[in-house]
Amino acid sequence: MNSLNKRLSAEKRFQAYGLFAVALSMFFVLILMWKIFSTGSGAFVRTTIEANVFFNPDFIQVNQNSLEKELYRASYVALADEVVRQNHPKLNEEQFIKVREMYTRKFDYQLRDYLLDNPDKIGQSIIMKITASSDLDQIVKGNYPRDVPEAQRKINDYQLSVLDKLTSEGKVSSVFNFWFFTKGDSRDPETAGIWGAVMGSLYALIICFSFAFPIGLLASVYLEEFVKPGKVTDIIEVNINNLAAVPSIVFGLLGLGMLIGVIGLPYQVPLVGGLVLGFMTLPTIIIASRASLRSVPPSIREGALAVGATKMQTVFHHVIPLSLPGTLTGTIIGMAQALGETAPLLMIGMVAFVMEIPGGPLDPATGLPSQIYLWSESAERGFLEKTSAGIMLLLLFLIIMNTAAVLIRRRLEVKW
Amino acid sequence: MVEQVNSFAIKTKNVSVHYGNKMAIDDVTINFTKNDVTSLIGPSGCGKSTFLRCLNRMNDVIDSCKVQGEFLLNGVTDIYGDSIQVETLREKIGMVFQKPNPFPKSIFENVAYGPKIHGLASTQSELNDIVMESLNRAGLYDEVKDRMDDIATGLSGGQQQRLCIARAIAIRPEIILMDEPCSALDPIATARIEELINELRENYTIIIVTHSMSQASRISQRTAFFHLGKLIEHGDTSKIFTKPDKEQTNDYITGRFG
Numbered sequence: 001m002n003s004l005n006k007r008l009s010a011e012k013r014f015q016a017y018g019l020f021a022v023a024l025s026m027f028f029v030l031i032l033m034w035k036i037f038s039t040g041s042g043a044f045v046r047t048t049i050e051a052n053v054f055f056n057p058d059f060i061q062v063n064q065n066s067l068e069k070e071l072y073r074a075s076y077v078a079l080a081d082e083v084v085r086q087n088h089p090k091l092n093e094e095q096f097i098k099v100r101e102m103y104t105r106k107f108d109y110q111l112r113d114y115l116l117d118n119p120d121k122i123g124q125s126i127i128m129k130i131t132a133s134s135d136l137d138q139i140v141k142g143n144y145p146r147d148v149p150e151a152q153r154k155i156n157d158y159q160l161s162v163l164d165k166l167t168s169e170g171k172v173s174s175v176f177n178f179w180f181f182t183k184g185d186s187r188d189p190e191t192a193g194i195w196g197a198v199m200g201s202l203y204a205l206i207i208c209f210s211f212a213f214p215i216g217l218l219a220s221v222y223l224e225e226f227v228k229p230g231k232v233t234d235i236i237e238v239n240i241n242n243l244a245a246v247p248s249i250v251f252g253l254l255g256l257g258m259l260i261g262v263i264g265l266p267y268q269v270p271l272v273g274g275l276v277l278g279f280m281t282l283p284t285i286i287i288a289s290r291a292s293l294r295s296v297p298p299s300i301r302e303g304a305l306a307v308g309a310t311k312m313q314t315v316f317h318h319v320i321p322l323s324l325p326g327t328l329t330g331t332i333i334g335m336a337q338a339l340g341e342t343a344p345l346l347m348i349g350m351v352a353f354v355m356e357i358p359g360g361p362l363d364p365a366t367g368l369p370s371q372i373y374l375w376s377e378s379a380e381r382g383f384l385e386k387t388s389a390g391i392m393l394l395l396l397f398l399i400i401m402n403t404a405a406v407l408i409r410r411r412l413e414v415k416w
Numbered sequence: 417m418v419e420q421v422n423s424f425a426i427k428t429k430n431v432s433v434h435y436g437n438k439m440a441i442d443d444v445t446i447n448f449t450k451n452d453v454t455s456l457i458g459p460s461g462c463g464k465s466t467f468l469r470c471l472n473r474m475n476d477v478i479d480s481c482k483v484q485g486e487f488l489l490n491g492v493t494d495i496y497g498d499s500i501q502v503e504t505l506r507e508k509i510g511m512v513f514q515k516p517n518p519f520p521k522s523i524f525e526n527v528a529y530g531p532k533i534h535g536l537a538s539t540q541s542e543l544n545d546i547v548m549e550s551l552n553r554a555g556l557y558d559e560v561k562d563r564m565d566d567i568a569t570g571l572s573g574g575q576q577q578r579l580c581i582a583r584a585i586a587i588r589p590e591i592i593l594m595d596e597p598c599s600a601l602d603p604i605a606t607a608r609i610e611e612l613i614n615e616l617r618e619n620y621t622i623i624i625v626t627h628s629m630s631q632a633s634r635i636s637q638r639t640a641f642f643h644l645g646k647l648i649e650h651g652d653t654s655k656i657f658t659k660p661d662k663e664q665t666n667d668y669i670t671g672r673f674g
């Protein structure tokens with residue numbers, strides 16, 4: 001009886017340790033999440049300043065009859081300056097420069113895009129919400145303190161006074177920052193978006209899948225179903241397991257040396273990134289696929305062989321379809337891992353500043369993790385929140401992929 | 417009983433089987449008469465399954481398994497010879513396993529698979545007919561006719577085994593091998609399969625491994641008794657179970673060992 005009590009209390013103690021371990025890890029996850037969310041949520045809104053915009057044909061040198069091409073090419077820089085002057089009358093040149101700095105440098109693009117969508121507005125006045133510069137944005141969001149000496153501020157006293165005046169007139173407002181999801185990278189945080197990196201990663205993952213999945217599947221089917229186990233397969237097995245443990249930067253070096261150096265594929269492109277991620281994912285896919293081939297009961301193979309199916313037919317009609325859920329699950333988990341890999345992208349140059357959204361796997365691009373890395377290197381506070389927002393997006397994709405893996409397994413798995 | 421050459425479905429001579437260095441079948445010579453049910457009986461591990469699997473070369477997939485001896489199908493075709501492909505052989509000699517092993521596909525697909533890969537049906541309606549007829553012969557059609565597209569693994573054990581029999585006869589074999597087909601089934605399902613075997617005997621030669629002596633006496637015309645890899649005695653079931661020649665056989669059927 002006494003010893004039973006001892007064993008019961010030992011069990012209680014063990015459960016308490018377990019609970020503590022779970023709680024501790026949850027605590028760290030929550031801290032991480034809280035930190036990322038509280039920093040990153042700012043990236044989803046941007047500060048705007050309401051202004052009266054007169055599309056003066058003289059400044060942009062177009063008229064109602066101009067073609068879209070002409071509208072696109074026209075110069076909006078002078079118009080942008082003029083808008084600032086009109087909304088802040090009686091500025092001397094020094095003051096004008098300061099006030100102009102409160103608006104985004106890319107304000108001329110905003111004017112152009114608006115006019116391209118509404119060409120009938122030439123010669124007319126509208127009220128427009130002009131995006132504020134990142135420094136102003138950070139002041140409004142409260143990320144930059146106001147109560148420090150002017151020299152330590154990015155926004156000087158004069159600009160603050162103008163801001164306060166605009167605020168009291170109700171002209172300062174926050175809008176949802178669509179740009180973050182639609183634009184490529186930019187030198188200015190207020191116009192920098194993640195979409196270029198998302199597309200870069202997407203192309204890389206498509207290449208990764210199209211390369212690694214068929215090869216992984218064929219290799220595992222051959223090893224598991226056709227080749228007689230022996231010394232050679234043992235050596236291959238050990239090597240595949242080793243390969244799965246090789247640090248990803250080594251695969252990056254391989255890509256740099258072989259794909260770019262020897263074969264001569266271009267630097268910086270998702271094609272190379274995807275192939276490198278594919279090399280990295282291949283062992284994971286082979287291991288997962290072999291395990292799931294092995295889990296197909298031998299009785300199914302016997303059943304097919306006994307009705308006169310060939311080995312090939314048995315494998316392709318029965319064994320592979322039954323093993324596919326496991327293989328796909330392994331593939332998706334491997335690709336989720338690949339999505340988060342930064343080192344190989346660094347090695348093959350997918351960390352450059354790319355404004356354009358890549359249109360295909362051969363266009364220069366960054367990937368999600370390398371974009372996050374790029375932004376995190378930047379000193380500006382505006383990029384800090386982009387960094388965290390990028391991480392949030394990356395985590396979201398990882399969650400989606402891992403959930404898909406679980407769902408595929410649940411859905412397609414055969415109950416025996 | 418006078419037996420003509422052409423009345424044998426399978427003739428075997430001096431068959432020995434090794435798994436690596438271990439002998440599983442030791443110099444067995446036995447002929448299987450056409451349109452009879454032959455039971456292979458004997459204590460567990462005596463090599464009944466091993467011998468049965470030699471007849472349609474299912475042992476080919478086991479690397480360590482070495483088969484020696486002579487096997488003739490219908491008295492002429494060498495089962496292990498070059499003149500016949502193993503797939504064609506298995507089209508002629510079907511097999512039903514100890515544990516029901518339907519494919520995890522629809523009931524229809526299970527039966528249709530064999531005819532499809534052997535090109536036995538040129539149209540969909542021909543295929544439908546083959547499936548229907550096979551299920552009918554296996555005594556399963558009435559139970560599943562309304563759910564042909566349901567997954568086969570959802571059937572009961574007895575139904576699954578009858579589906580496996582339907583799958584085997586769908587490719588129109590001459591011979592059906594059965595390895596303890598009832599050992600995983602309840603008595604009612606077992607009775608149903610035994611009934612079925614009796615009906616199938618008209619059209620097929622059946623060789624069945626069973627561990628149940630009463631089953632052997634109920635369903636088979638011929639019985640072969642194996643012990644430690646050797647064929648001890650082979651003859652009409654009635655004779656084996658009433659006055660066997662060998663004392664060992666007598667001991668086994670009276671339950672003195674095994």
Ligand SMILES: Nc1ncnc2c1ncn2[C@@H]1O[C@H](COP(=O)(O)OP(=O)(O)O)[C@@H](O)[C@H]1O
Binds near residue numbers: 458
């Ligand atoms: N795949 C195999 N590998 C090695 N030995 C086997 C294998 N299958 C069966 N054996 C051995 O061969 C002998 C006969 O087995 P088996 O034919 O299954 O007997 P039974 O069906 O009469 O019970 C047994 O000793 C068994 O251990």
Ligand SMILES: [Mg+2]
Binds near residue numbers: 625
């Ligand atoms: Mg057996």
